[in-house]
Amino acid sequence: MSRPGFLLSAWPWRSVGYLLSGAVAGVVALAGIVTLAVVGGALTVVLVGMPLLVMLALSGVVVARMERRRLRLVDADPVPDPHRAPTATGLWAWLTTRLREQSTWRELGYTLLFAGLLWPVDALAVTVAVLFPVSVAAAPLLMATVGDGREVKVLKQWTVTTWPTAFAVAVLGLLLLAAGLYALGVVAGARAGLTRSLLASRDGDLDARVVELSRSRVRLVDAFEAERRRIERDLHDGAQQRLVALTMAIGLARLDAPPGPLADQLAKAHDEAGKALAELRELIQGIHPKVLADYGLAAAVADAADRSFVPVDVDLSVPGRLDQAVEAAAYFVVCEALANVAKHSGASRAEVRGGHSHGRLLLEVRDDGRGGADPSAGSGLTGLADRVSVLDGTLSLSSPPGGPTLLRVEFPCEVIESAQARGTDGATAERDRCG
Numbered sequence: 001m002s003r004p005g006f007l008l009s010a011w012p013w014r015s016v017g018y019l020l021s022g023a024v025a026g027v028v029a030l031a032g033i034v035t036l037a038v039v040g041g042a043l044t045v046v047l048v049g050m051p052l053l054v055m056l057a058l059s060g061v062v063v064a065r066m067e068r069r070r071l072r073l074v075d076a077d078p079v080p081d082p083h084r085a086p087t088a089t090g091l092w093a094w095l096t097t098r099l100r101e102q103s104t105w106r107e108l109g110y111t112l113l114f115a116g117l118l119w120p121v122d123a124l125a126v127t128v129a130v131l132f133p134v135s136v137a138a139a140p141l142l143m144a145t146v147g148d149g150r151e152v153k154v155l156k157q158w159t160v161t162t163w164p165t166a167f168a169v170a171v172l173g174l175l176l177l178a179a180g181l182y183a184l185g186v187v188a189g190a191r192a193g194l195t196r197s198l199l200a201s202r203d204g205d206l207d208a209r210v211v212e213l214s215r216s217r218v219r220l221v222d223a224f225e226a227e228r229r230r231i232e233r234d235l236h237d238g239a240q241q242r243l244v245a246l247t248m249a250i251g252l253a254r255l256d257a258p259p260g261p262l263a264d265q266l267a268k269a270h271d272e273a274g275k276a277l278a279e280l281r282e283l284i285q286g287i288h289p290k291v292l293a294d295y296g297l298a299a300a301v302a303d304a305a306d307r308s309f310v311p312v313d314v315d316l317s318v319p320g321r322l323d324q325a326v327e328a329a330a331y332f333v334v335c336e337a338l339a340n341v342a343k344h345s346g347a348s349r350a351e352v353r354g355g356h357s358h359g360r361l362l363l364e365v366r367d368d369g370r371g372g373a374d375p376s377a378g379s380g381l382t383g384l385a386d387r388v389s390v391l392d393g394t395l396s397l398s399s400p401p402g403g404p405t406l407l408r409v410e411f412p413c414e415v416i417e418s419a420q421a422r423g424t425d426g427a428t429a430e431r432d433r434c435g
Helices: 011-046 050-073 091-100 102-137 139-145 163-199 202-256 261-287 290-295 297-306 324-345 381-390
Strands: 152-154 158-160 312-317 350-357 360-367 394-398 405-412 428-432
Touching: 011 050, 011 102, 011 163, 050 091, 050 102, 050 163, 102 163, 139 152, 139 163, 158 163, 202 261, 290 297, 290 324, 297 312, 297 324, 324 350, 324 360, 324 381, 324 405, 381 394
Parallel strands: 312 350
Antiparallel strands: 152 158, 312 428, 350 360, 360 405, 394 405
16 A cells, blocks of 8 residues: 555555445345344244244354455455364254354354444445545536536535636545545455454464364374275285295195205295295284284284283273274384383383273383383384374373383273174283293
8 A cells, every 4th residue: 555556556446345345245234134133033932933043143154255255355365264064964964063163153243243333334434435535526527417517515515606616626536535545445454354353363274274284194194004904904815825825835845855955945945935924924913913903902912912022911901992093003002112111121021901981092001121211212102102192192101210111092082893792702801921
C-alpha cells in the first residue's frame, strides 16, 4: 500500500470485492442461522428439529470454507483446512468426525461473529469509503441529468447550483475516493488478518503439522515392518529351502562317495553348507522371527531368552496378540537389551518381566552386571528409543555404576486377538535357561 502504484493496481478493487462480498455473504449467513435456530428450536419437541440444530452446528464448516476462499482476494497465502479426513466412509462417519473436532466449534463461533457483527462493518466501510465519494464525484453528471442543469443535492445535504461548484465538488469526490481506497486496503487487511487468526491460527497449523508428521512416521514404521516380513518370508521360503536341499544333496553324495580326496571335499562342502544354513537362519531370525509372527510376543521373547548366552528368567504375561508394530518393537528392544547384557554387562543372570494391563504393555529387562551403561556410547538403544517413540511409547534406562541395570519400555496398545480366540494357552511365558 505504500507504493505509488497502489491506486493503479488491482488491490484496491480486490479489497472492495472482499468487503462487499463479505457484506452479502454475512446477510445470507444471518438469514440461514436465524432460520435454522428458530425452526429447529420450535420443532425440537417432536424431534424433527434435531437435524436442523445439527445443521446449525455444522454451518460454521460451510461458512469457514467460503471464507477461506474469499481470503484469496486479499491474501496470497492460502489458509489450510484444519479438518481431518474421516476414518470411514459414509455420512455418519463424517458427522461424528466433524462434531468431535475443536475446529468445527471454533468455526461456528466465527460464523456467529461474522453474521452478527463483521458483515455490517464490511458494508459500512464500503459505503463510507466508496459509495459516498462516488456520489460526490458524480455531482456534474447528476446536475446535467437529474437536476436539468440548474441544481443538484450532494449526498442529499448540500445544494450545488453552478457548474464551477459542481466540478469542484467532483474533484473533491475523487480525492475522497483515493483516500477511501487506501482506507479500504487497511480495513480489508485487518479483516483478513482477523479471519485468518480465527479460522487458521498458527497454533492450529502447527498442531496439524505435528499430527501429520506423527502419522507419516507411523506409516513409515508400518511399511518398514511389512518390508521386513516380506524379506523374511522370501528368505525362509526361497533361499533357505534351496540351501536345505543343497545340504541334503551334498550329504547323500558324501554317503555314496568312496573314501578318498572326493569324499573329503564333499565333507568339507557339506560342513560349509551347514554353516551357511545356520547363518541364514540367524539372519532370518534377526530380520523378523517367524515365531513372533506365528505365536506372538511371549513366545518370541521366550525363544530369544533360550538363545541368549546369559541365563535369562522370563515372566511375561500377554493375554493375546497385539498390534504387529508394537510386538515387533517390543521384541527387538528385548533382543537388543539381552545382546547388550551378553556383550557389555558381565552379568551372570538376567530377567525379562512384564505384561499387558489397562491398555498398556510394560516390559522390564534387568541384569546383575556391573552397570554403567551409556545409551549414547553405541549400545543400539538410541535407535530403538526413536522407534518406540513413534508408537507413543517410552523407553528408560537405569544403570548406576556397580549395577543393577534396568531397561523399562512401555507402549499404549490394546489386545486385538485374545488367547482364547486363538485356541492357545501360550500367553504366559515362564522360562529359566541355565546353560
